[in-house]
Amino acid sequence: MREWHLVTPLARSTSIDHLRHRNRVFLISALSVLACMLSSPSALPQASQGTEGVSGQQAFNNACRTCHMVREGDNRLGPNLHKIVGRKAGSLPDYAFSSAMKEAGFVWDEDKLDRFIANPDEVVPGNSMKPYGGLSSSEDRKKIIAFLAQSQ
Secondary structure (H helix, E strand, O other), X not given: OOOOOOXXXXXXXXXXXXXXXXXXXXXXXXXXXXXXXXXXXXXXXXXXXXXXXXXXXXXXXXXOOOOOOOOOOOOOOOOOOOOOOOOEOOOOOOOOXXXXXHOOOOEOOHHHHHHHHHOXXXXXXXXXXXXXXXXXXHHHHHHHHHHHHHOO
């Protein structure tokens, strides 16, 4: 005798719908993660995007605030930048700097900050500023440095 396995069209349709739904959820999740990564202001080297009228604080917020604050003691993913001008690199007591930054051997001044904001890996190879790749706009870097200097 032959056994009959009954798979109704409704059952087949339900399992296919379940697979389609699962695939849609996965695709939406993957695209959402990708969109978040690409929209992060620190994910790629940044160029000025019509920011001529932007203040120093706005430039700082756009390029730095994802990881840094200027409030004393407010360390986030990166150390706070309160009184950064004149501070020895890697010396903030309550922050775990990379060994490269701890051993950098310089004091932050406006020129060093400008070079570091433009290309962190060139100034301190082995730093922990990933995925930040630098800020190409010298105008925005100047505004950020002026903001940091006046926030002392």
